[in-house]
Amino acid sequence: MKKTKFWVLGYFVAVFMTLFLFPTTSRVLGLAFIFSLIINTPAQFVSRKIPRGALNIVTGIALLSFMFFLIYSVIPITIKGVRSLSLELDSLFNDGTFDKWLEKLPPFISETIVDIVDSASQWLSDAAIMVGQYLASNITSWITGAVLLIIAGFVIARKTNIIQKSVPILFPGCDQDKVSSFFHSLYKDFQTYIGGQLIIALIVGTIIAVGSTFLGVPNAI
Template sequence: MIKTTRNWVLGYFLVLFSTLFLFPMTSRVLGLAFLFSLIINAPSEFVSKKVSKSVLSLATGLALLGFMFFLIYSAIPITINGAMSIAEELEALLKDGRFDSWLEKLPVFISSAITDLGETASKWLSESAINIGRFVASNITSWLTGTILLIVAAFFIARRTGVIRRNGQLLFPLCDHKKVEEFLDSLYRDFQTYVTGQLLIALTVGAIIGTGTAIIGVPNALFLGLLAGITNFIPFLGVVITAIPMLVLSFVNKGFWGLVGAVVVLVIANQLEMWVLSPRILSNRVKINWFIVLVSLVAFGELLGVFGVVFAVPLLIFVKRFWKEFVLVERSGKNWESTTGTGIKKARKKKEPSQEKATDSQKD
C-alpha cells in the first residue's frame, strides 16, 4: 500500500507543478498565497490559546497587507525619481569643465568613447524612467487582479489550515491514510519551520537596513527596510534586490560617501545573516546544502522567472520530505538502511551466528 500512497503523492505533485505552466497567473498567485498564509500563521505558533492565535494571525495578515501596499505605492516614484536623478547627474558631469579638462589629457579615441558612453547612459536612464511608467500603466489591471486573489486566498488558507490538514487524506483513495496524514503534517511543519525562521531573519535584516540607512541620512529608510525584509525570503538574491535602490538613493542624495556608507550597511547586514542568523535559526531546522539551494534558485529561476526563485526552497523541502518518507522507507524494506546524517544507503549486515559454547572436552 505504501507504493500506492507514494504514487498518489507524486501524481498530485506533478499535476500541481504542471499548473505553473498551464495556468501561470492563477497557480503562481495561489502558491504565493500559501507562503503568505504560513507567514500569517507564523506568530501564532508561539501562543497556545485558540482565540489569541486567531487575533494574532489577523493582526499579522493586516500588517503584511499594509506593508505590501506601502512598498507598491513607494516603489514606482522612487524608481522613476532615482533614474531621473542619475540621468541629471551624468548630464551635469558631462557639462562640467573639470571633466572636459580631464578628458583632454586622454587619447582622442578614449575621450570620445567615454563621452559617447556617458551621453548614451544618460539617454537610456531617461528613457527607462518613461518606459517603467508605461509598463506599470499597461499592467496595473492584471496586477490588481492578482493582488486581490493573493490577499483573499492567503487569508482563506490561513484561516482554514486546520480543516485542510484534517481532510487532506480524503484526496488519496486506496492509500494508507495514516501514512498520508503523517506525510502531510510533516511537510506542513517543514514549510512552517522554514517560513518562521525566514521571518525572524527578515525582521532582523530589515531592521538593520532601515536603521543603517536612517543613520547615514539616506531618504526612504522605511521603504528600504521593508524591502530588505520581504526580499530576504529569496535566499542569496534578496540582498541584491535591496542593494540596487539603496545604492542609487545613497549616491543621488549623499554622493560618494553616502554610497560608501550604504555599502558598509549592506555588508554588515549580509555578514550577520550569513554567519550568525541563518546558522542559528535555520541550519538546525531545515538542513539543505547551500550549493543545492543555489543551483535550484538558478534552475527554477530560469524555468519560472522570479516565481521560480521564490518557490525553489519550498520545492526542495517537498523533495527532501518525499524522499525521506517514501523512498528510504521502501529501501528499508528491501534489506537497506539509511544513515541518519547523510542519507546514504548501505546494506544491512546480517548478524553472525553466535559461537557455540565450548564443550567440557574442548575445555580439557
C-alpha cells in the same frame, strides 16, 4: 505504498504542468500559501485562549499595512534617487568639465567615449520607455493578482485545518494515517521555516534600522 508513490508523482506532474498552463494562477496560489503561513505563524507563540481567527485577521492586516507602507516609502526614495542622479549627470555634462576632460585624451579615445555615452543615453531612454509600457500594460493584472493573493491567503489561513483533513481524500486506496501524518509534518516544517525566517528578518531589520539611524543615514526608518 506503491499507490501512494504513484499519486504523489501524478500530483507533482500536475502541479508542474500548471506552472506553464496557468502561470498566473499557480504563482498566486503559491504566494498565497506562503502568505497564509506568515499569517498563521504568530498563532504558534501566543496563548490558545486568543481566538485563532481573530489573530489571523490582525496579523494579515498588519502584514498588508506593512507592505503598503514599504511601497509608499520606496517610491519617493526611488524618485528622489533618480532625480539626484539626473542632476549629477546634467552637471557633469553641461558645466564643461566632461568636455575639458575629453580634450586631454587622444582623439580616437575621446570619440569612442562619446559614442559610448550617446549609446548609453539612447539605451536608457529606450529602457525607460519600455519599462513604462510594461508597467502600463501589466498594472491591471498585477492589481488583480494582488487582490486574489490577499483573498486566497486569508482563505487558506482560515481553512488550514479543513484542507489538511481533506488531503487524504486525494489519495484513495492509500494508508490514510500515513498520508495525513506526512502532510501534517510537511506543513509544520514549512511553517517552522517561515517563522524562523520572519524572526531573522525582524532581528536583522531592527539592527540595520537602529544602526543606520544612529549613523545618520537618511530615510533609515
